[in-house]
Amino acid sequence: MTQHIDAAAFDTGKADAFLDRVAGLVNDGAIAVMVGLGHRTGLFDTLAGMPLATSTELAEEAALAERYVREWLAVMVTARIVAFDPTRGTYSLPAEHAASLTRGASLGNLAVYAQHVGLLGQVQERLLTCFETGEGMSYDDYPCFHHLMAEDSAMTVTAGLFDHILPLVPGIDLRLEGGIDVLDAGCGQGHALIALAARYPRSRFVGYDLSGEAISHAAEVARRAGLENLTFETRDLTGYDERERFDFIASFDAVHDQKDPAGLIRGLKGALKPGGVYLMQDIGGSARLENNLDFPMASFLYAISCAHCTPVSLGQGGEGLGTMWGWETAERMLRDAGFTDVSRRVLPHDPMNVWFVASE
Known part of the structure; x- marks a missing residue:
């Protein structure tokens, strides 16, 4: 179908500017894949620990093939991520760049999220079928997804668990020290729960999660750590109906892609003992698209929603609310579930997520 163009109304300057923008997007997408590769190979970490290095020296230090390392470095240099001295043939990673690209980075390791771009490419063919049929997908369709999410959780949850997150719940530290029953609903590989169990013996x-692979990993880590106050169980939380078992329940980025988010929240409400508290973390975007134009990494989050959270929910027979289901939706579901005291918080260092503290 040929597009009709009104020559008189066509703005050549705008068209050229948009062409440049699309070319930039394609270029940046390729860079993002290579950034994810740099994280997985440890090249960023290795280079950050070397003041200067040739491609051969970097490859030897990282135990990788030099020819591939050299081509990866070319991407990083042209992307203005890695500095290059052509007279010496040496490369370096500026400290200001390492601050957001290395493990334990002071500003948070954004290379972790770059891995999602490569993951999107791996599921593209399956996703095309979903566009045509309207069907969904399962967690098993996503290679290494739980490992990737565990890295994400380590930065957004576990790293700030004791200094920033638990203080959102008044008095919970003392209650945990005294001894209470705690559930992590949708615990993934269990990093947050393992940290809690070690801190509060x-x-x-x-910990419950749908993925048997994630649960097996969590149980093995807990076993090696000698934690006897911690159990993990592979469990589909659809129709969850335990009654008054837990004093404190948490879910970290686990509700929006459930088959029935509202039903799960009702079930978690019922599983709380009198006086119990529910802490829920989720993406902090709005339910209204127009409110998300300036939300941090909004397009990235909608892309993850399109390729993962929405099809996973639909694949379970759910509504497919998606990643950007909105804090308004989450708050409404909490109140509809019977929580009368609902507090919404955003941590200053993490504008992407929202935290709800809910109780009767």
């Missing part, structure tokens, strides 16, 4: 911790 008098409390008892349970």
